Amino acid sequence: MFSGNGTNLKIKLLTDIMDPKRLAREFYVRDVLVVAPELPGKYMVIKLPDGSLTRFKVTEVEAYRGAEDQACHAYKGRTSRTEIMYSEGGSLYIYLIYGMYWMLNIVTGGKDNPQAVLIRGVEDHPGPGILTKSLGINKSFYGEDLVESQRIWFEDRGLVQPVKNGPRIGIDYAGEYWKSRPWRYFL
DNA sequence: TCAGTGATTAGG
DNA sequence: CTAATCACTGAG
Numbered sequence: 001m002f003s004g005n006g007t008n009l010k011i012k013l014l015t016d017i018m019d020p021k022r023l024a025r026e027f028y029v030r031d032v033l034v035v036a037p038e039l040p041g042k043y044m045v046i047k048l049p050d051g052s053l054t055r056f057k058v059t060e061v062e063a064y065r066g067a068e069d070q071a072c073h074a075y076k077g078r079t080s081r082t083e084i085m086y087s088e089g090g091s092l093y094i095y096l097i098y099g100m101y102w103m104l105n106i107v108t109g110g111k112d113n114p115q116a117v118l119i120r121g122v123e124d125h126p127g128p129g130i131l132t133k134s135l136g137i138n139k140s141f142y143g144e145d146l147v148e149s150q151r152i153w154f155e156d157r158g159l160v161q162p163v164k165n166g167p168r169i170g171i172d173y174a175g176e177y178w179k180s181r182p183w184r185y186f187l
Numbered sequence: 188t189c190a191g192t193g194a195t196t197a198g199g
Numbered sequence: 200c201t202a203a204t205c206a207c208t209g210a211g
Contacts, residue, residue: 062206071206081195099192101207118206129207139194170206188211199200 021155025147028089032108032115035089036063037185039106039154041161044122047151049136055155056122056135060186062168064105064116069181071174074114084143085114092152094142101129102138106146106154120169120184161187 023042028035043055064072073082073095084093085107093105093116105116118128125131132138137152146153165182172179 064206073206076196079196095206096192096194097205098207099194099205101192103206105206116206120206127208168206173205190210191208192205194205196202196204198202 021157023146023154023156025088025090027154028106028108028146029110030089030108032063032065032117033183035106035108036061036117036183037163037165039117039119040163040185040187041159043155043157043159044119045153045155046135046137055157056125056131057159057187058119058122058154059126060119060121060184062118062120062185063183064118065183066109066113066115069174070178071168071171071181072114072116078114082114085116086112089115090145090147092141092144092146094137094139096139097129102132103128104132104137104141121186163187 039058039061042058044058045053045055047053066072067074069075074085078086081095084091087107088111089108091107093107095103097103104119107116109115120128122131125134141152144152163185165185167180167182168184
């Protein structure tokens with residue numbers, strides 16, 4: 001008769017009342033090419049290592065779209081590192097690059113559709129490795145659920161700014177076609 | 188332009 | 200076990 005889970009609906013309604021700005025599951029469970037261009041201008045809220053809750057405007061992101069995208073980690077198949085990308089959108093995919101820098105990604109789309117958005121920059125912290133280093137984001141954030149987490153989430157604070165786009169950065173290993181996809185979005 | 192740095196992965 | 204790879208950054 002009624003669809004859905006009653007307990008989850010109750011939690012969602014209470015969450016909306018207490019925290020109306022937090023982006024809900026529905027935001028993330030859409031194609032990455034719909035989600036990614038909507039992220040610049042949204043706010044990342046994070047509990048910093050000193051315990052303070054701080055907001056940063058998202059300035060630059062990139063979309064990585066499924067097993068056919070030669071630039072996407074899922075192109076090489078399902079591994080323990082990329083496992084979280086195969087879950088329903090709304091959690092974090094974190095990995096280490098060049099032995100030094102943690103990369104912050106938001107999983108998008110439905111289950112078994114491996115997609116993610118790389119957060120390349122937030123205000124005052126341009127650069128994907130710079131922002132994670134200065135905000136204390138590391139592997140302990142792997143799999144964090146942005147809908148329920150009390151230490152990191154994203155908000156729509158009503159800001160609307162024009163979003164530009166262009167090719168993704170640092171993916172020379174991908175073929176010309178995938179290198180030229182204009183899937184980087186920035187303010 | 189190029190070295191630093193180490194987790195992750197495939198392969199033997 | 201080995202070796203290759205790597206969605207980056209900062210120095211020169």
